[in-house]
Amino acid sequence: MKIKVLFGPVIIIGFAAAVWAADSSKMMSVQVKTTPLRDTPSFVGKAGATLSYGDRVETLGTQGPWTKVNASGGLSGWVHTSALTSQRIVLKSGQETAQTRASSDELALAGKGFNSDVESEYKKQHRNIDFTPIDRMEKIRISSTEIQSFLKEGGVSPREGGAQ
Amino acid sequence: MSYRTTFNIQRSTFNVQFWMLGIFFLFALESATPQILDTLSDIGAEIGKQTGALTPGQAESIKKAGKAVNKTFESITPEQEYYIGRTVGAVIVNKYRPVNNDAANHYLNVLGQTLAQFSDRPETFGGYHFLIIDSNEINAFSAPGGLIFISRGMLNCCKNEDALAAVLAHEIGHVQHQHGLQAIKKSRLNSAFTILAAESAKQFGGQDLKDLTTAFEGSISDITSTMMNSGYARSCEKEADKSAVEIMKRAGYDPNGLTAMLMEMKKNLKPDGFDFAKTHPSPDSRISDITQWIGPYQPVAAPAGRQTRFERDLKLN
Numbered sequence: 001m002k003i004k005v006l007f008g009p010v011i012i013i014g015f016a017a018a019v020w021a022a023d024s025s026k027m028m029s030v031q032v033k034t035t036p037l038r039d040t041p042s043f044v045g046k047a048g049a050t051l052s053y054g055d056r057v058e059t060l061g062t063q064g065p066w067t068k069v070n071a072s073g074g075l076s077g078w079v080h081t082s083a084l085t086s087q088r089i090v091l092k093s094g095q096e097t098a099q100t101r102a103s104s105d106e107l108a109l110a111g112k113g114f115n116s117d118v119e120s121e122y123k124k125q126h127r128n129i130d131f132t133p134i135d136r137m138e139k140i141r142i143s144s145t146e147i148q149s150f151l152k153e154g155g156v157s158p159r160e161g162g163a164q
Numbered sequence: 165m166s167y168r169t170t171f172n173i174q175r176s177t178f179n180v181q182f183w184m185l186g187i188f189f190l191f192a193l194e195s196a197t198p199q200i201l202d203t204l205s206d207i208g209a210e211i212g213k214q215t216g217a218l219t220p221g222q223a224e225s226i227k228k229a230g231k232a233v234n235k236t237f238e239s240i241t242p243e244q245e246y247y248i249g250r251t252v253g254a255v256i257v258n259k260y261r262p263v264n265n266d267a268a269n270h271y272l273n274v275l276g277q278t279l280a281q282f283s284d285r286p287e288t289f290g291g292y293h294f295l296i297i298d299s300n301e302i303n304a305f306s307a308p309g310g311l312i313f314i315s316r317g318m319l320n321c322c323k324n325e326d327a328l329a330a331v332l333a334h335e336i337g338h339v340q341h342q343h344g345l346q347a348i349k350k351s352r353l354n355s356a357f358t359i360l361a362a363e364s365a366k367q368f369g370g371q372d373l374k375d376l377t378t379a380f381e382g383s384i385s386d387i388t389s390t391m392m393n394s395g396y397a398r399s400c401e402k403e404a405d406k407s408a409v410e411i412m413k414r415a416g417y418d419p420n421g422l423t424a425m426l427m428e429m430k431k432n433l434k435p436d437g438f439d440f441a442k443t444h445p446s447p448d449s450r451i452s453d454i455t456q457w458i459g460p461y462q463p464v465a466a467p468a469g470r471q472t473r474f475e476r477d478l479k480l481n
Contacts, residue, residue: 031242032289043281053243053289065284083287085242113360114244114380121377122251122384133262134253137293137311140270142277150274154325155467156416158282 028069030055031085037077041066043144049075054089054110237345237353242309245345246289249309251384252344252391256305256313259392260297263316263480268296271477275325276312276332282414283333283407285340292336296480301439302429305391306335308344316480317439321428325474326421326464330408333415334422337407343400347390348383355379395443402445402453409457419454423461426451 036047041063049071051057057069057079067084070076091110123131151158240248263269276294280286292310296319297303303315312335322328338344356379359372390396396404409419426447433441444450455461 032287033291035287043286080287082285110243113241113356113376114247114383116247117373118377118380119247119251121373122380125377125381129251129254129258131250131254133257133295134250134311137253137262137269137295138250138290140273140293141291142274146274147278147281150278151416154470154473156470158416159414 026059027088028057028059028067028084028086029089030057030079030083031087031089032083035079035083037069037071037075037079039077041068041078043080044148045078047144048077049073051079051083054091056088057084059084236350237342237348239353239357240345242289245342246309248345248380248383248387249290249307249311251380252307252387253311253313255384255388256307256391257295257297260299260303260313260315263296263298265296265480268478268480269294271473272296272314272328272332275329276336279329279333279411279415279417280310280336282411283336283340288339292339294332301437302432302441303439304331304335306338306344308339308342308387310336310339312336312339315439317432319478319480321425321432323424323428324421324464324466325470326412326418326466327425327428328421328474328478329412329415329417330419330422330425333408333411333417334404336411337404338396338400340407341400341403343396343404344387344391346400347396348386352379352382352386356383391443393443398445401450405450405454406457409454418462418464418466419458420462420464423451423454423458424464426454427461 030051030053032053034050034052037049037051038045038047040046051071055071057071060068060070060076062068062081063078065081066078067081068076069079069084089110123129150156272294277292280292288310290309290311292312294312294314297313297315299315300317300320301315302317302321303313304318305313307313312332314331314335318331319328322331356376359375359379395401405422408422412419412421429440430447433439433447435441451461
C-alpha cells in the first residue's frame, strides 16, 4: 500500500508534465473588449479589422511586444501581446462550460465572477454611488490619427521603437 | 488474527495514507506554481478517493478548495479587473466630484492615452481613461484597469506638459503593475474564488450572488482605503516612478518633468494634509531616487507649441 501511495503521485505528475509539454498550443484569445488588427507591429500601423473579446487567433510569431496573428475570416495582422491570453475564453454558458476542461486555468468563462450582475447588486446596495461620470469618461477614446497629430503639434518625438 | 487486530491494521494503513497525503500537499504548497498546485490538489484528491481515504464528496471539496486557495490577485481576469476598477472609480468621484470641463478632460485623455501606448501594458480590458476631480488637495488615483483621476491641486503642481505627463505616467505605472489589485486582502480573494470554484455556471443567483457581492464590496473597500488613507507601499511608489521615467523617455517627454512636478509639490504640500502628504513618500526621497536613474535635475525646455496648448487646453476657470 505504501508503495502504491508513493509511486502513484510520481507516475501521475510525470504524465501531467508530458501533457503540459505537448499542449503548447499556438492558439490565443483576445482578453480585452476590442483591439485593432494592425498592418505593422506598431500603434501607428494602419488599423484594419477589429477583434473582440474572446476571439481566437493563431499566433505566427512575435516582434518585440507585438504578435502576428491569423484571425477568422482569413484576416491577419499584428496585435499587441498585452491584448492576448493563452486561455480560451468562453462567452456563453452552454457553448462550453468549465467542467468540460481538465483545468479551469486553461479556460476563462466570460462574465464569471465580478461582473455586471455583481455591479448591479452593488449599485442596489449603494444607491448614493453615481456611475454616470464613469460611463461618460469611458466613452472618451482617442484615435491613432489624433495621437499622431498631438505628438507632432507638441514636438514630441518618440524614441525609436518606443511605443510598446 | 482477531477482528480488533485486523481493524487496527486497517486503521494504521488509513493513517499512513492520510499522512502521506498531508506530506505530499505540504511539499506541493512549498514549491509549486499555481498551475502545478491546481493539478497536485486534483491528483492528491484523486489518490485519496481511490485509496478510500476520502469520500468522493471530500475529494471534490479538496479539489475546489485547492484551486481557490492558491489564487492570487494575478488570477483576477482583465474583465473582472475592469468591473473592480469601475466601482473604485465611482467611489472616488462620489467623494471628489468631477470637473465637467470637456476641453480640459479631452486634452488630459489625449495626453494620457498617448502615454499609455508607451507603457508595458497598453491594452487593458476597457482601456485608459482620465478625469479631473474637483479638489484642491494634491491627489491622483488610478483605479484597476486604467481609470485615472487627477485633482485640481495636483494640476497646480504641473507647470508644463512634461510635468503633467509625469503625473499621468506614474498613475499608468500603478495600473501596469496592478498595485490596486494587490491591495485586496488574500482572505477576500479566497472567499470569492471559493464561490467561483463551487459553480461553473455563468449566471449566479441568490446567495452566491450576494456572497460574491460581499467579497466585491470588501475588495473595493480594501483598494479605496489603501489609495485614499494608508497609501501603497513605498516599493510600489518607487516602481510607479520608475515606470513613469521609462514611459516618458519612450514617448519623447523629458523625465525631468517628474522632478519639476515634485519640486512644485514640495512647495504646495501641507504637512498634515490628507493627500499626497499622507499617502506618498516625501518629494525629496522620490527626487533622490529619480536622480539616481536620470542624473541631476535639468530644467525642462519644451517647444513653445507644447506650452501654448498646455496653458490653453488646461484652463479650468
